[in-house]
Amino acid sequence: MTACAIETAAEDNGAVRPTEIIITANGAYAARLAGAGDALYAERWTLDGPEPYAVPLPLDQPEDPTTRLLPLADGRVLAARRVDGKRHTFSLLYPTGPGTGELTLGAVEAEELTLLPPSPDGICAYALCAGPDTTTLWLVAGGAFGPEQVAEIKGRCSGGVWLDRTGRMLALDRRLDDGPVKAVAVDLERGGEVTPLLQITEESDDRLLMADPDSGLLLLRSDAPSPGHDRLGWGVLGSLLPVRFPDCLRLDDAAVTPFAVQPGQVLLPESCGVALRIDAATGSWVGMWRPSGRRMHQTSAPAGWLAGAGLWTPEGVLRLPYTTAEAPCGLTDLEVPCEPEPAALEPRVCRPVPLQQAPLTDAKAAG
Template sequence: MTVCAPLGTPAPSDPQSPPGPSAPPGPARSAPPADMRRPAFTVTADGSYAAWLALGRGTDGWFPERWTLDGPEPYAVSLPGSQPEEADSQVLPLTDGRVLIRRRVAERYALSLLYPTGHGTGEVPLGAIECRHLCLLPPAPDGACAYALVLAERHTTLWRVHGGGNGPELLATVPGRCEGGAWLDRAGRLLALDRELEGVTKTVVVDLGRGGETSPLLQITDTSNDRLLLAEPDSGLLLVRSDAPGTDRLGWGVLGSARPVRFPECLLPPGTALTPFAAQPGHGLAPEQCSVAFRVDREGAGSWVGVWSAATKRLRQFPGPVGWLTGAGLWTTGGELKLPFVTPTVPCGLARLRLPPPEEPGGDLAEPLCLEPDDEDDEPSTGPAALAPVPAPRPVPLQQAPCARASG
């Protein structure tokens, strides 16, 4: 059941600009404690804006904050409402400078657009969806639309919650329980979801250009659990996690390629968990050169940054900046990794990681940019390598890939 609230007053014509002298400074805050799980720091597909729930000082609680990332220096704009937000609220930045927020209100989820004004925070209600659970999907490639998944007992519905008609719009119903979400193209047509159906998880593609038609993407074996962790639309590089090799492992493949998924040994460091969070754009003809950034976690040792590409066949590891919003970052086409951080003295910081040549063991974090708001040729293993073909322009399923170990 959908309950749509009336649309509010349009946002100002220039929501991107920082607050002027008359704007209130917003709630004071400090860096979140190191042992507290931080809400997601989400970046638009073009890298222009980011948004997250920042933690205020004392009893101020959580409040939305928008970061501008595409200028000469980053800056943050607070978007506090009349009361603190719940920690489970979600925020999603748009490329026009507004921020979409999803709030739980009793048995429904309310959606609104937030934007800075000279007197505080403006808000445009978008409507609400009555359901048990609603999750915003990663930012769409166009930066203007926003999508969400609504989970039911035996199926999942896909909604456009902004950028369509008047209020939330149901686009597709997918049998099974879906999670994750990755865009496979720059047009925002092909959306990959991890679907659990009959006790097995496989990645499927929802084609928004064909009325929500669903088809398989990852099916390494019939019984394996195959998930898509990250997709880079320019190169077609896919990072996957699968238990097809016998243990849960990270692998990589290329969308539309006839080559199978491979599972490099360097992506299985002992006692360490790897989570990919950003891939370098712009390598349309050379997916092996596409660098991927990982969050590296080891119990008792903390978290740091790992960088891998299929061409280098190794995982290079670097310390993150102090106050790193762990697991957040973005690549530039020039090969620079930008890592957001917050400290008590720097409420909006962006550190730049310049990669050394592959033969050099070290790595440098460049001087951080900050501004306070107030002033592989891996050897494939034995096994069948046939792919299940589908008509173009559908993605080619990475099916029946070799599952034993590969070097690199």
């Protein structure tokens, strides 16, 4: 699984920093705003060949720093732009010989709009429009007639994690009224039907950060173990096993955020490699960890790392994108150091996550 955490990809005013990059779910392409100052343009990276390479996608006018980009599996790049305050326009960018082609898709009127991470199907792109009492989910690319409203969900939603390989099941972090934040599962083929996903305690804020459909591994953040203080934990989708909050993922003077999970570990969540971004006053670096281990291995990031972005190969190699003056489009490979398997997993528990309430298995069978 690949990812670039959306919550770290935007400034407080919603502007995407030019150093951020988003990678497709299959790891084939990536997209970012390149350039500097007032001369910003979309740039697409190809990652699945012998060597990575970048294709600039400039238009007649430079991109605004608030433009958000999302790569699709066919190599096109979705550009979402805010115009006239409440209006968000969408178009697809693609190379056409020496120039850049642009296909206009339409617009959505909303105070707030957030692009969701790339869909696993590689074709569709979705956006959240969160209001004080309800949140609307839009299909902004991949539909037949431009942007289409997919669902209206009670409460204010944020986040966005795909739970399957088809792009049907989506997890969102929802707050109802003034209550705690709880992750819920949304079935896009049932009109946005919502069911509980994470409920560690009644009062805790339980947010889902990442999910791996192959193994069922879930990475979450919750204040259940220490009210008022978020902890990074893990669980297994559909399992009655308790959530664990490993001490090794807690650093006193740094923030730890997962950004990629190793795919292909079918039914082996404890064996999945997890890549973590570590941010401190001195800068950002990389952590690597497996649920079966007792340590988080920390290593320096390559110069020019597009912090918070990377992808795992099924073989357990972590690939980090970077850009420097000498290498404007590069990938560095890292491997998780070997570690003896513990006799038993550390039993740090709060309460079982009622993940069996998620409709993932039944919904697939019904479809």
